[in-house]
Amino acid sequence: MISDSPAEARDRFRGGLRTPTAAWAPGYAQANLVALPRDYALDFMLFAQRNPKPCPLLDVTDAGSVVTSLAPGADLRTDLPAYRVWEHGECVAEPADVSGYWREDLMAFLIGCSFTFERALATAGVPVRHVEQGRNVPMFITGDQCRPAGIFGGPLVVSMRPIPADLVPVAVSVTARYPAVHGAPVHVGSPVDLGIADLSKPDFGDPVDCRDGDVPVFWACGVTPQVALASARPPFAITHAPGHMLITDVRDEAYAL
Numbered sequence: 483m484i485s486d487s488p489a490e491a492r493d494r495f496r497g498g499l500r501t502p503t504a505a506w507a508p509g510y511a512q513a514n515l516v517a518l519p520r521d522y523a524l525d526f527m528l529f530a531q532r533n534p535k536p537c538p539l540l541d542v543t544d545a546g547s548v549v550t551s552l553a554p555g556a557d558l559r560t561d562l563p564a565y566r567v568w569e570h571g572e573c574v575a576e577p578a579d580v581s582g583y584w585r586e587d588l589m590a591f592l593i594g595c596s597f598t599f600e601r602a603l604a605t606a607g608v609p610v611r612h613v614e615q616g617r618n619v620p621m622f623i624t625g626d627q628c629r630p631a632g633i634f635g636g637p638l639v640v641s642m643r644p645i646p647a648d649l650v651p652v653a654v655s656v657t658a659r660y661p662a663v664h665g666a667p668v669h670v671g672s673p674v675d676l677g678i679a680d681l682s683k684p685d686f687g688d689p690v691d692c693r694d695g696d697v698p699v700f701w702a703c704g705v706t707p708q709v710a711l712a713s714a715r716p717p718f719a720i721t722h723a724p725g726h727m728l729i730t731d732v733r734d735e736a737y738a739l
Contacts, residue, residue: 484505484506484507484508485507485508486506486507487507488507488510488553488729488730488731489555489731490507491503491506491507491729492553492555492556492561492728492729495560495561495562495563495578496557496560496561496579498578499563500563500564500578500726501563501726502563502617502618502619502687502725502726503563503597503725503726503727503729504597504600504610504612504613504618504619504725505597505600505610505613506729507729508601509601509733509734509735510729510730510731510732510733510734511540511552511594511595511598511663511730511732511733511734511736511737512595512597512598512727512728512729512730513540513541513552513592513593513594513595513704513727513728513730514592514593514594514595514704514705514707514721514722514727514728515558515562515565515590515591515592515593515720515721515722515727515728516590516591516593516707516708516711516719516720516721517558517584517588517589517590517591517719517720517721518588518589518591518716518718518719519585519587519588519589519716519717519718519719520545520587520588520589521587522632522633522714522716523542523545523589523591524632525631525632525633525634525714526591526631526632526634526707527539527542527591528631528632529628529629529630529631529632529634529635529707529710530591530593530707531631532628532629532630532631533628533629533638533706534661535638535664535665535668535702536628536638536639536664536702536703536704536706536707537593537704537706537707538593538594538661538662538663538664538665539591539592539593539594540552540592540593540594540662540730540732541590541591541592542589542590542591542592543558543589543590543592544589545586545587545588545589546585546586546587546588547590548584548590550590550592550728550730552592552728552730552731552732553728553729553730553731553732554731555731556728556730556731558590558728559579559580559581559584560579560580560581561728562722562723562726562727562728563578563723563726564576564577564578564722564723564726565577565578565579565580565720565721565722565723565726566708566720566721566722566723567580567583567719567720568711568712568716568718568719568720568721569717569718570715570716570717571711571712571713571714571715571716572712573712576723580720583720584720585718588720591707592728592730593704593707594660594662594663594664594704594737595663595664595704595727596619596641596657596663596664596701596703596704597619597727598660598663598734598737599656599657599659599660599663599664599734600613601734602656602657602659602660602734602738603653603656603657606652606653606656607649607652608645608646608649608652608653608656609645609646609649610643611643611644611690611691611692611693611696612643612687612688612690615690615691617687617688617689617690618686618687618688618724618725619641619642619643619687619688619690619725620641620642620681620684620686620687620688620689620690621639621640621641621642621684621685621686621687621703621705621724621725622639622640622642622673622676622678622681622684622685622686622700623637623638623639623685623709624637624638624639624640624676624677624678624700625637625676625677626638626668626676626677628706628710633714633715633716634707634710634711634713634714635710635713635714636706636709636710636712636713636714637706637709638668638702638703638706639685639686639702639703639705639706639708639709640668640669640676640700640701640702640703641687641700641701641703642673642681642684642690642698642699642700642701643690643698643699643701644690644691644692644693644696644697644698644699645696645697645698645699646693646695646696646697647695647696647697648695650670650697650699653667653699654666654667654670654699657701659738659739660734660737660738660739661737661739662737663734663737664701664702664703664704665701665702666701667699667700667701668700668701668702669699669700670697670698670699670700671697671698673698673700676700681698686705686724686725687724687725705724707721708721708724
């Protein structure tokens with residue numbers, strides 16, 4: 483665990499540190515970022531409402547705003563460790579600062595992130611393998627389809643955590659208490675059932691080593707909107723880079739039931 487406060491972590495990212503944010507600022511919620519022109523915001527909000535498992539909305543900003551109530555001192559253009567810039571569905575840049583790309587018509591959507599419940603998993607005695615191994619969480623595009631809305635649709639993306647078989651019920655119970663940050667797993671066991679051919683080849687993030695007795699457990703993932711962006715091909719968008727989140731000032735327990 484990296485014990486920086488949220489403000490200290492954001493200051494380090496603003497200063498140029500590029501790193502996945504799992505285990506950073508333990509005790510505080512993290513959020514995915516999607517920023518879209520206002521003309522596409524209604525379609526995206528409807529997409530999120532229809533797909534609350536991968537897209538649990540925590541905040542939506544006014545057009546042009548670079549601040550969020552989740553972290554009043556933060557600047558959405560500079561305070562994540564890495565971003566993606568999209569044009570017509572193609573990722574054209576992955577900068578550490580999007581000040582030069584931000585537009586007055588952009589509305590930012592902050593979406594719950596499963597990194598938020600990892601401290602609760604660890605407290606319950608459930609190992610978090612990608613944190614142990616110093617890697618980004620592995621994420622996979624599945625064969626399951628989201629419910630479409632306007633121009634947005636496409637497959638569900640999941641994050642995978644290997645869990646010791648005897649602790650799977652604990653992991654399910656713990657994470658089910660956090661529906662605002664993806665909640666309980668969407669699948670336990672065979673990745674083939676989700677259309678995933680090879681756990682050693684994630685679509686995003688890093689492969690993670692499983693130990694004897696581990697079972698792959700899959701949670702809905704906030705990278706799902708990025709796959710939807712690639713399909714919908716809006717003229718412009720900004721997102722976080724997978725695994726590189728906004729660390730908020732909201733305590734993780736604020737999202738626990």
